[in-house]
Amino acid sequence: MDSTDQLRETSRRIRKHLVRMHRRGSHFGSAMSIADILTVLFFRVMNIPSPGDPDRDRFILSKGHAASALYATLATKKFFDESVLERYLHDGECLYGHPVAKSLPGVEVSSGSLGHGLAIGVGLALAAKNDGKSYRVFVLMGDGEIQEGSVWETAILADRLRLDNLIAIIDANNLQGFDRVENIQPISTFRRKWEAFGWGVEEVDGHDHAALLEAFGRVPFRPGAPSVIVARTVKGKGVAEMEGRFESHYLSVPADRVEDWLREIDEKS
């Protein structure tokens, strides 16, 4: 297997975890959307020798509703046993629907309310700079999430602080809670907006591992500036009947579809 074959296998494994986990709870589509981004980040791009390493790269899942994808990735990464995933959303367990800092090895930040993660990333990136540390901070946001004003307060701030160790990724699946993003707040001007705020911007296919790797390999896109990768994605990616449907934000996986969907992921992705 070459390197991207391995990554594809990893993404399949994460997605299959997600199908099994999402027999309960919502946000299946949101989680499937970012499986490839998380694969590339955790298995190639980020340097995390161990979850407690003080110099580790930091990952913040600002779109906290896709927590299941983070758990599945961390388990696949062997930060904890994959059997833990069976307890997703169970009473008395720590696998919340939105991540809670330190609830599991590798979960850095509590999120769930949108528009918070980027500013926390700024604080971590600023501390790295001031402490002479080389770690980088990755913040994954949704394309609906960036309607929050706090994102843009922070975009100004990160530019001014020249945080080239801060990398935002936008999971641009063009869907949010109740409609297509473009029907609510048009996003055609993503690139120009972020560039106008001083950020280096690249757009990539968020399911193409090689393209993601290539883009992450070139950050910072502008010297001395924070970077944002607009990852074009498909909500529900990997299960044809869920792909591109905003309903996948809410629906859980029907028990009688689990086996079919697992097979589909093995065969097609």
Added chain:
Amino acid sequence: MRRAFIKAVTRLAEEREDVYLLTGDAGFTILEDFRARFPDRYYNIGIAEAAMVGTAAGLALAGKQVFVYTIAPFATMRCFEQVRVDLCYQKLPVKLVGVGQGVTYGSAGATHHAIEDIGVMRVLPGMTVICPGDPREMAETVRRSISLEGPCYIRLGKSGEPVIHQKEGIDFSIGRGIVLERGERVALIATGNMLPEAVKTAAALKKKGFQPEVISMHTVKPIDAELIEETAGRCALIATLEEHNLIGGLGDAVGGVILEKNLPARLVKFGIPDAYAATAGCQDYLRECFGLGVGQMTEKLLGVLSED
């Protein structure tokens, strides 16, 4: 109080390299010296409170002791949900510092008054709420805030508040009220900038032959239930004094203890009667409007005492 605050933070920053100070573009004539001495630990984040609190959380996750300084309503309410999620939910030891408690900003109007801040901070799980009563309490608060495991809210006034504790080295710890004068029958429990007014009210009551107990309840949360219980043993009338809405502040915290512990005390709450300032006016003028003048409070208490 602002000077006592910055003096104490500066001293901490001299001793510890992890002390950071963020401001939301407030602090003219107060923060300049800190900025000059610690340029890489001072950031004017700009008029962006959500980004400021989030940034403070990130710095705290990296092990920093962060003070976040701006005008009280903006420090607490503009970015309330960042305070809730980023600081309280994550249990991060960020110190939120609100300037201009109560109606300190007088004629500026109610946008700049902080009359709900204690209430909204109190209801946050894990949040400690401290309203120092004089510059000495302020200095102690800053020093001791470093050892708190979670976030705290420190409520500041302006400059030039009188020193109430005459000797240095006061017996101060977060969560423990300070008895300034022991008394009987009537106790005045004050927080923040109402402490000097409590002292004055006590003096007026003394002239009428009473011996009031005076307590500085600098920490509103956690409230010092033990001290309230003890005081209720001596004083059947307990009055609370705060420059804050009567709903949700010190009075309710003390009242809760009285009810829960079934203490034999009657409670009189002095505060702002659930209203924004109806006119422009300086702090003293507005206090009179809200019944917080020393004469008004004295008269009210004499009336209640004469009912017994």
